[in-house]
Each structure stands twice: as structure tokens, then as C-alpha cells.
Amino acid sequence: MSCGHCEKSVSAEVAALPGVTEVAADAKAGTVTVSASAPLSEEQLRAAVDEAGFALVGQAA
Template sequence: MAEKTYTVSGMSCGHCAESITEEVVEVAGRTGVDVDVPAGRVTVTGEALGDAAVRAAIVEEGFEVTGAASAMPA
């Protein structure tokens, strides 16, 4: 299982976290999503995560992925 953390700008509240979570849970291969609004990070876990798909899901909700994904084995 892999874990990727994305730096995301524009998040300011719990609703932001909910909307990102709702969109990212639809990404194939995803097993978990954690949104840390104060830190500006979204961490996604799963098998064979498509980086472009995760980024697209975040952008679809109106946020900007400002940093490269950092990948770590989970």
C-alpha cells in the first residue's frame, strides 16, 4: 500500500475538507483520505494511486495542488 501527501492551497474550513474528501474517494485504488486543513495537506492511501487522478479530483473542487506529492510506503 502506498501513501501520497499533497500540499493544497485554498482550504479554510471543514466544508473544504468534506468536499475534497467526497471527490477523492472516487479515485480508483484509493483506500483512505485524510485532509488536514490547518496544515494545507491532503494524504491519500491506496494501491496503484494515479497521481493525475488525485490531483484532478482536488482541482475539480476548486483547490490548487501547490506542491509535489510526497510518496511513502504505508
């Protein structure tokens, strides 16, 4: 991600996942922080980020 438009694209795709309650994308840091009411699989997150045109490179607990 390199700009606010990128942040919005990733945020919109991730926010559409079931149970997601909050998304905070930070282009400068290259991170997306997600809060959800139920666990999300890495596959779900990877697909959403991919749909926005980016690649998931890691996942923190």
C-alpha cells in the same frame, strides 16, 4: 482549504478515485493524506483536487 467544508469537498473527490481506501484532509495544515490499494497518478490526484475547487501544489512520496 480553510474549513471543515473544504476538507469534506476534497476528501469526497479524492475518495471517489479507483482504489482509494482512506482520505484524511487537514485544512489547517493544507494537506491531504491518501491511502490506496493501487498507485494513483499525479494527474488523477490533481483532477480530483481541482474538481473540489483547489489546486494540488505538491506530492510527497
